[in-house]
Amino acid sequence: MSHENPLLPRPATIQKIIPETGDVKTFRLTLDDAEAMAAWHHEPGQLGMLSVFGVGEAMFSISSSPTRREYIEFSIKRMGKVTRALHELEAGCQVGLRGPYGNHFPYEKFKGKDLLFVGGGIGLAPLRSLIDFVLAEENRGDYGRVEILYGARSYDDLCFKYDVLDGWVRQPGTVVYTTIDRAEERWTGHVGFVPAYLEEVAPTPENKYALICGPPVMIKFVMQALQKLGFREEQIYSTLELRMKCGIGKCGRCNIGSKFVCLEGPVFNMVEIGQLPPEF
Ligand code: FES
Numbered sequence: 001m002s003h004e005n006p007l008l009p010r011p012a013t014i015q016k017i018i019p020e021t022g023d024v025k026t027f028r029l030t031l032d033d034a035e036a037m038a039a040w041h042h043e044p045g046q047l048g049m050l051s052v053f054g055v056g057e058a059m060f061s062i063s064s065s066p067t068r069r070e071y072i073e074f075s076i077k078r079m080g081k082v083t084r085a086l087h088e089l090e091a092g093c094q095v096g097l098r099g100p101y102g103n104h105f106p107y108e109k110f111k112g113k114d115l116l117f118v119g120g121g122i123g124l125a126p127l128r129s130l131i132d133f134v135l136a137e138e139n140r141g142d143y144g145r146v147e148i149l150y151g152a153r154s155y156d157d158l159c160f161k162y163d164v165l166d167g168w169v170r171q172p173g174t175v176v177y178t179t180i181d182r183a184e185e186r187w188t189g190h191v192g193f194v195p196a197y198l199e200e201v202a203p204t205p206e207n208k209y210a211l212i213c214g215p216p217v218m219i220k221f222v223m224q225a226l227q228k229l230g231f232r233e234e235q236i237y238s239t240l241e242l243r244m245k246c247g248i249g250k251c252g253r254c255n256i257g258s259k260f261v262c263l264e265g266p267v268f269n270m271v272e273i274g275q276l277p278p279e280f
Helices: 033-040 081-086 121-135 161-170 194-201 216-228 269-274
Strands: 010-019 024-031 047-052 058-062 072-077 093-102 116-122 147-154 174-179 208-214 236-239 268-269
Touching: 010 116, 024 033, 024 081, 024 093, 024 236, 033 047, 047 072, 058 072, 058 081, 058 121, 058 208, 072 081, 072 121, 072 236, 116 194, 116 216, 116 268, 121 147, 121 161, 121 208, 147 161, 147 194, 161 174, 194 216, 208 216, 268 269
Parallel strands: 116 147, 116 208, 147 174, 208 236
Antiparallel strands: 010 024, 010 093, 024 072, 047 058, 047 093, 236 268
16 A cells, blocks of 8 residues: 555554663554555664654654564653653554654665764664664675664663663674763673763774764764764764654754754764754
8 A cells, every 4th residue: 555645644553662761662563554564664764753643743763673674663762742642552552653754874885884883872772773784684794893882871771771781792793882971889881971981992983984873962072082083074974853843844843054854864974964053
């Protein structure tokens, strides 16, 4: 069945809810129409618009890789009306899904290169889609070494612990560095902020692309740290998810200067980010 109206949500069912932290849950969805599900395709870094019927809709990055064809995952922090309503739903509940929207990480360009992922908090969600894409058996040979540096405020705030502390660390050619902001008794790993840890780990810039996502202030300092380490602007990508509402360039909510994040983003190269007005 073709889906002509981009504004019409398609019915989807929550198959599973995975609690990530005290205020983040991953929702695993399938489209109710089997043909639509089979035809669904998103690229790593793209977004989807979820609606809670009777409450409203909001845009989120897709946190699962397109290589996982049986479902679509969104990892969502409870922070507003729609996200609160989503967090109250249970497996089996129906929601609406529009999309996918936006551009994506240019993974074709990354072929043959090493990749450095730097994430903070829930910012790991869009990166996870690309990490799992790159680590998928069918794609792994196309990419070099994978380094993942991830941080959150506390141990409890680390999302995707099953990937960060377990699944990804076991993957060949993959190194994961994890940090939390302040020391805790149960945490024996690194303590400190992401940009400082990045400088400490000091990844080399040769033959590598860096992909960043997290709070804007973290992105800013990580970019500075990467430049200190010798990364050129062209080697750095980030994904910005700002205040999006309609997803199709109509509401005017997501613009930074004259750029609409929903149309031209959310993935930007640092050269483009450097051209954005300072409000970012
Ligand atoms: S989200 Fe409405 S214009 Fe971008």
